[in-house]
Amino acid sequence: MGKLTTHVLDTAHGCPGAGIRIELYALGGEARRALKTVVTNHDGRCDAPLLEGEAFTNGEYELVFHAGDYFARAGVALPEPRFVDRVVLRFGIADCAAHYHVPLLVSPWAYSTYRGS
Template sequence: MSARSHITSHVLDAATGTPAAGVPVTLTHLSADRWVTLAEAVTDADGRVSQFGPESVPAGRYRVTFDTQSYFASLGQSAFYPEVQVVFELADGEAHYHVPLLLSPFAYSTYRGS
């Protein structure tokens, strides 16, 4: 069993009240004024990315990009936001950071989870 990732995510479809399975997600880190891709994943049947990124990350600025256009297209819907980017600062590279996303075709919300 591998160690838990320091950065995880969970996407819920607020319009249907169900997990958003199949959402492509990319994790990047700002390094020397350039975004560097650390990991790419797709949400599982429960809408989760639980093994996302390295087991250890330095403090700094990170970005999670959710490809919402692909998700809504798979449902036969269009969406106002083709992608959602959440940029956040990590103060402690050893802590766990959970980045949830509540999603609908015309709105989204995010917060720091646990």
């Protein structure tokens, strides 16, 4: 059975992104429906899949990572406005029987993502 997972790596400090707020939305046309809000654990991961079972369906989704707040709490000197603040990743689920892992690698100045396993 398929599922959606994520994790965050702080590439500026070389450690997991612990304590980062993540919001998950389902997208449909112009509509955006909130599904879940979680906070990453000490390993930069969520304690459970973001979606699985009957809740995991084909469609378009959005993850919003509150990275700027994380770096501010870590004592990083950030400009105002922050260069990287909320990282918004929009992606599609085409096969609800597969595992979609959407990690975030982030610093105060850059981020990247990929479909992991």
